[in-house]
Amino acid sequence: MADWGTRPLVLAVESDAARLGRTETELARSFGTSLRIRGEPSAAEAVHQLDGALQRGERVALVLVSDRLSQVDRGAVLAAARTQHPEARRVLLIDWGAWSEPDVARTILQGTAIGDLHSYVLRPWVEGDELFHRTVAEIVQDWSRADPRNKREVVIVADPHSGRAFELSNLLHRNRIPYAFRDRDSQRGQQVLRAAAPAPDGQVVVWMPAIGGTTLVDPSDAQVLDAWGIPTTLTEEARTVDLLVVGAGPSGLAAAVYGASEGLHTLVIEREAIGGQAGTSSLIRNYLGFSRGLSGSELAQRGYQQAWVFGARFVLTRWVEALEQADGLLRATVSGQGTVTARAVVLACGVAYRRLGVASVEAFTGQGVYYGASVSAAHALTGLSAAVIGGGNSAGQAVLQLARYCSAVHLVIRGPRLEDTMSAYLIEAIAGEPVITVHRSCAVTDAAGAGRLETLVLSDLTTGDTTTIAADGLFVMIGAEPHTDWLPEQVQRDRRGFVLTGTEAAAGPPDQRQPAPGPDRAPQPHETSLPGLFAVGDVRSGSVKRVASAVGEGSVVVSEVHQHLSVPRA
Ligand SMILES: Cc1cc2nc3c(=O)[nH]c(=O)nc-3n(C[C@H](O)[C@H](O)[C@H](O)COP(=O)(O)OP(=O)(O)OC[C@H]3O[C@@H](n4cnc5c(N)ncnc54)[C@H](O)[C@@H]3O)c2cc1C
Numbered sequence: 001m002a003d004w005g006t007r008p009l010v011l012a013v014e015s016d017a018a019r020l021g022r023t024e025t026e027l028a029r030s031f032g033t034s035l036r037i038r039g040e041p042s043a044a045e046a047v048h049q050l051d052g053a054l055q056r057g058e059r060v061a062l063v064l065v066s067d068r069l070s071q072v073d074r075g076a077v078l079a080a081a082r083t084q085h086p087e088a089r090r091v092l093l094i095d096w097g098a099w100s101e102p103d104v105a106r107t108i109l110q111g112t113a114i115g116d117l118h119s120y121v122l123r124p125w126v127e128g129d130e131l132f133h134r135t136v137a138e139i140v141q142d143w144s145r146a147d148p149r150n151k152r153e154v155v156i157v158a159d160p161h162s163g164r165a166f167e168l169s170n171l172l173h174r175n176r177i178p179y180a181f182r183d184r185d186s187q188r189g190q191q192v193l194r195a196a197a198p199a200p201d202g203q204v205v206v207w208m209p210a211i212g213g214t215t216l217v218d219p220s221d222a223q224v225l226d227a228w229g230i231p232t233t234l235t236e237e238a239r240t241v242d243l244l245v246v247g248a249g250p251s252g253l254a255a256a257v258y259g260a261s262e263g264l265h266t267l268v269i270e271r272e273a274i275g276g277q278a279g280t281s282s283l284i285r286n287y288l289g290f291s292r293g294l295s296g297s298e299l300a301q302r303g304y305q306q307a308w309v310f311g312a313r314f315v316l317t318r319w320v321e322a323l324e325q326a327d328g329l330l331r332a333t334v335s336g337q338g339t340v341t342a343r344a345v346v347l348a349c350g351v352a353y354r355r356l357g358v359a360s361v362e363a364f365t366g367q368g369v370y371y372g373a374s375v376s377a378a379h380a381l382t383g384l385s386a387a388v389i390g391g392g393n394s395a396g397q398a399v400l401q402l403a404r405y406c407s408a409v410h411l412v413i414r415g416p417r418l419e420d421t422m423s424a425y426l427i428e429a430i431a432g433e434p435v436i437t438v439h440r441s442c443a444v445t446d447a448a449g450a451g452r453l454e455t456l457v458l459s460d461l462t463t464g465d466t467t468t469i470a471a472d473g474l475f476v477m478i479g480a481e482p483h484t485d486w487l488p489e490q491v492q493r494d495r496r497g498f499v500l501t502g503t504e505a506a507a508g509p510p511d512q513r514q515p516a517p518g519p520d521r522a523p524q525p526h527e528t529s530l531p532g533l534f535a536v537g538d539v540r541s542g543s544v545k546r547v548a549s550a551v552g553e554g555s556v557v558v559s560e561v562h563q564h565l566s567v568p569r570a
Helices: 017-031 043-056 071-084 102-113 130-146 163-174 187-195 221-228 250-261 276-280 296-310 372-381 393-403 424-431 502-507 547-566
Strands: 009-013 036-040 060-066 089-094 119-122 154-158 179-183 205-208 214-217 240-246 266-270 313-316 320-326 329-334 338-347 369-371 385-389 408-412 436-439 442-448 455-460 466-470 473-476 533-535
Touching: 009 017, 009 043, 017 036, 017 130, 036 043, 043 060, 043 071, 060 071, 060 130, 071 089, 089 102, 089 130, 102 372, 119 130, 154 163, 154 187, 163 179, 163 221, 179 187, 187 205, 205 221, 214 221, 240 250, 240 329, 240 547, 250 266, 250 276, 250 296, 250 338, 250 547, 266 338, 276 296, 296 313, 338 547, 385 393, 385 466, 393 408, 393 424, 393 436, 393 473, 408 442, 408 455, 533 547
Parallel strands: 009 036, 009 060, 060 089, 089 119, 154 179, 240 266, 240 338, 266 313, 338 533, 369 473, 385 408, 385 473, 408 436
Antiparallel strands: 154 205, 205 214, 320 329, 329 338, 442 455, 455 466
């Protein structure tokens, strides 16, 4: 049973007495009233503290481990924290100037890639070190949001097996609305039901103490977002706009920020949640300027607020289902909301990576399991084991990349032959890499690990035999789909449905290479074969599938939109 009366623990582990003293003093200065600060000089004593906290049902917010502890000692503390207090943030304490030491960088990179560490912090070097305080405050806030036992702005009360409660949790999580789930039979769940809304068994109650105690019984997604203040319906003034952006992933948010800030009346329609694919990434590590990484949903919320402040308007839980030209303008049909007329439209509707659909594997997403692009972090797995699922060229390139760093790499494909799906040069290169094992006619059917991915179960699809392999990282590369079939025929797409732009759009699809019918001027670099319709980010044929490039394309496309708008309509 968790002890709610006790302040959550912050534990610092440091063998040097002077350093430990300073860290403890600085932690106590800023956090001493709300958190219990404790310093330990050795791994054994730190592990003892963590054991004790577990026995007493105390919560642990943060464990700071010195980079000066031996690898074995550091590993012992991190393993105890990971397994006994999985919600606690695990952070490496490093010295100013440590960026000149490759070993420290490697420890951080590898530790975060395999889920041992969440982050790092520079030791306080002076009394009242504000950088230290700010960094720790951000990490503690991150813990506070992640620990479901903390008080929350929104509370869902439902049966623990309710599928609808799961969907609503996902909706709130992806829109970065802080929420807690309470079992309706628990003491705290019953308290909410008594105070807020008695509801028959099976019904889901959403209570919003931060919004005047608003209570919703069995609400739709739109009702929940509306109550929180996120619009889900079109207002009359949003029916005629300069710029319509389809999708609020990184590229759409960037287009909205630049469009609105440059004076365009801008509307964004988003089918699901702000942030798109990026919103599902627990930590984006390669976005410029965020050395500790940044959660995708946080990046998205910042972009959303920025666009909103500049005057962009958003409508969520709706999608654009048709588009047509009308009197030199573009008219979009929005699900359940009628039409919007726009002088220009930016398609920022991305792709959806096919999910594996194995619950035990999905549970490690971000803690060793990655979808698509994150394989760029391959070198973080130096000396460890990795697996890749997928038989396409991107999976082939991924295993070769991983083989440069990992001690063992497994490629898992459902079919009996790589030759059916992968280019010969890649197959040859894979055959020449002794660390790569190809598992043909196989599927990943289970995953396990203490707080992070450690093992995978492979099932032979022909014999039914199972094998367990060690895997610190799993990269799922089973394809991504752009979902562009609702666009009018004249919008040129490649054979996989990605939208052609610029010279490609003018030339037509690569396998047909006929000039696209339509515009009598060449499309601009991000313009499609339909004048005034632009495409950016992952949905665009040939784009680099990364957050930074999506943001870049969403930013630069607005100057092309201005160019289009400056030409008088025929
Ligand atoms: C799990 C995961 C982790 C990743 N990690 C990283 C990483 O660490 N670093 C990195 O650089 N990249 C990463 N990526 C890739 C990165 O997230 C994408 O490249 C990026 O999000 C693409 O942005 P986008 O705006 O083009 O499209 P998306 O992010 O796909 O956004 C498109 C949005 O459009 C909406 N939409 C679609 N159709 C319609 C419609 N008809 N009407 C209205 N809305 C619609 C969708 O709901 C979605 O919200 C990751 C991807 C995944 C899936």
